[in-house]
Amino acid sequence: MKKWLLAGATALLLTAVSGTAYAEYKAEHRGGTIRLLSRSAGGTLDPHVNYTLQYWQLYQSTYDGLLNFKKAAGADGFNVVADIAEEIPKPENGGKTYVFKIRKGIMFSDGRELGVKDVVASFQRIFKVSSPTAGGFYSVIVGADKCLAEPAKCALEGGVVGDEAAGTVTINLTQPDAEFLYKLGLPHAAILPADAPAQDAGSVPIPGTGPYMFASYDPNKALVMERNPHFKVWSEEAQPDGYPDKVQYDFGLSEEAAVTAIQNGEADWTFDEIPADRLGEIGTKYKDQVHVTPLTAWWYLPMNTRLAPFDNEKARQAVSYAIDRNALVKIFGGPVLAQPVCQVLPPGFPGHEAYCPYTKDPGAKWSAPDMEKAKQLVEESGTKGQKVTIIAEDKAISKSVGIYLQSVLTELGYQAEVKPIATNIQFTYIQNTNNKVQMSITQWYQDYPAASDFLYILFGCESFHEGSDSSVNIAGFCDKEINDKMKAALALGVEDQAAADKMWAEIDKAVTDKAPAAALFTPKHLDFVSKRVGNFQFNSQFYWMVTQSWVQ
């Protein structure tokens, strides 16, 4: 789900890494300020709206859902555990009803106690603020269709029902959803105070229940997190206490300057990719401070299937044939940090079956670009000579990828230009059809380990919203036959996940053949931390657990 989002380790990791017991809290390391850096802010601070890894990572220690992903290193972090709910309920009514018992004594950072009404209001708010995943993740809740049609009046009648006396919240679904518990663990389902604004809160922090709260936020300067004075641990695995007293997240430094700051001990970590010319240095002189982790993610090139020239399938396929993935891997830092791909599902992901039609010798793996075939397809499409604008982020790697792709498109006979725009607006900009984006460079990191999280979210008809900043089906792809298959696979997953994954593998191939996006490569994640950072833990679901590291 999203760009820059969630984490992910591969299925290999899923099986290879054993469950990690929660580490004992070491009080001697408590305190200090951990300083994070990023070239730019991640947009709105509203957990129901924000869809970036940059802030989802922070929400882990500021907000809670009914359920949560386990705060543990490695693939153990993919496991869902009870959080605000006392326990994970057993599904009732044939998988269509869940009854959650709400814990008592959980306090918001403003001192108010969390109650049933907050839970009910939070689910309504997902629709009221038009959360990017309202239609994709939560449309299965009874009453969601009305909420999607008229967000302001959303009541989820019969869908989310609170019982103050019993202290329970009942969620009724229109149909069983095998992934529903995962979705409850995501920040878009965070429980907020019932009186949280019914629109995007922007840069105004909304009180949360985690061990930290957002103390201040200036998107042009810094984001500060401080301890939530009302926090008490209720579940070590869902929401443990953190080590630093303060998290200072500064914006504006270039990637180069950020690396230097970390080397000098002036900062502890940077969110941005490490500049290519610094990789060699940190990989040798500072290798003990480097952590490289495989991700279930992809860099891809959505092509707008509703705008020329990419409303033509052959034009889209031509681009997929023409791209030299090895060149892009070089830009990203080499084979240690990325792997060429040409299908949607990342290697090792549920439903993944190696498939690559867009290569010199089509088969399971990408080997080399087929420029001859690409040029032939462009000729057949009749789109040669048309203008194409590629929208990239203004970060070094994205911009470099854009410049490379411009060369490719020019060679194919298009009049190509690349426009790098500010990273903090690029992802929403490319989603909005009003901007008439033909082609863009973006990334998608899993929300949870399920094939639908890539295929249905990125290419399902329900993920496309005309004129909206929250339309993650950036390509505007909507193939009724494929969409029906996706829904069938989702339904099948409730009873037989293995059979569903088989089906997802077929869907993956079908979507790849239609080429609404060109797959570029699967990245690995590189964290470069300062020497003083201790207890570095990489959670496969939400990446580095910032507040589980100590700085003293």
Added chain:
Amino acid sequence: MADAVASLRTSRGPWATALRKLSRDRAAMACLAVFILIVIICLLAPAYATFANTDPFRSSLDATVDINGQQVPVMEQSTEGLGLGYTPIGPTWEFGSYFLGADTQGRDVMARLLYGGRNSLLIAGASTIITILFATAIGLTAGFFGGVTDTILSRILDILWAFPVYLLAISLSIVLIAHGIDLGIITLEAGSLWLPIFIIGIVYIPYIARPIRGQVLALRQSEFVLAAIGLGVPEHRILVRDILPNVSTTLIVFVPLMLAINMLTESALSFLSIGVQPPDASWGTIIQDGQGLLYTRPWVALAPGIAIALTVLVLNVLGDGLRDALDPRSKIRLGGD
């Protein structure tokens, strides 16, 4: 007395005198020569690219280069430690063979420097022409006709001047660079080189128009202009034949100075990604390309930086020389020439 009369008879006229003075200014002449050399070298960019067998606008991540009989990849992978990253080849100092090294796309920096120089000079030159033409027209009109015309034009200049010039240029660029300009008769597409030319040309108009207006106001009251008006000479003839020649020396002095200023502005805008757009290059965009390589390949940024500094320096010295040659006060200073 006879000698003085003879001297007057053999006077070369103001333009010839100025040219003679300029030619005796060694510093200005040296700078003029250097500037002409820079222009010629930049114009030879296609010849260099052909000689080096390189396309400076295409990614060449898989390219190799022959060094001492060995084929070396342009992008070198790190083999030490964790084996992270690729580094573009550094300067070979071999003409025609990645002389200044490669950038992150594996492109020959020398070839891009020359092509970038062409664009930087073109933008600086064309925007200077726009500035001079508009400023002259506005300055002459406002100063000569006065009254409401002067008030309106002067207030427009005041408004333009009220904005910090870089802020105005950046604002215009951000708005226009994505969508271009469509004024009906004039259409400038997004990504066109004419966009930065237009933007830079416009923002500096007040800097020339105001002093020109001031000069024209003074000239308007001079006896020869009043006499021409009294004799019924049409206003446009007075403007073209009497006023314009008298402000032309000021305009000429402004030319090299504006070239230098416009080149710096173009570099700043391009560095911020709101000037020249990829794959085109200018010295500003190359500095930006080199920003990510400052640590390992500093020449990518240093070379265009030096080129800008040198060009601006010679233009400023040349501008000083022109001022000395054309400014009547300098005649007094030089004495009896």
